[in-house]
Amino acid sequence: MISLFFKRKNVVYNIFIRHESSPFKKKLRKMYSRIKEAIKNYNKYRAPESKAKILKIENNRLIVKFTGSFCETCGINSWIEDLKYEIENFDVNIELEKIIEPKKESEFRIAIFKIKL
Secondary structure (H helix, E strand, O other), X not given: OXXXXXXXXXXXEEEEEOOXXXXXXXXXXXXXXXXXXXXXXXXXXXXXXXXXXXXXXXXXXXXXXXXXXXXXXXXHHHHHHHHHHHHHHOOOOEEEEEEEOOOOOOOEEEEEEEEOO
């Protein structure tokens, strides 16, 4: 098993790879670059109402912080689910596992996505 650990722009990446093959590592890195591009595209069209930022990518989990005013008539969770579809448009299979909402009213949410390899 190989563990890749790197940090870029305050985002911690910790990826555990069970297969040591070089093509698998390349595929994994390509997938994470697609996720970054999808988030960039998401922010381009949805900010300032909702803005996504990667907090952590670990194993097959993607943790994203959403900030903004979240037009509540649209449904707050819809803003988060939109990121799932945006990532899938970049050919990454992903599913929303959990949304963490603060106990007090706030302008942020945390979403945990499962990346399907």
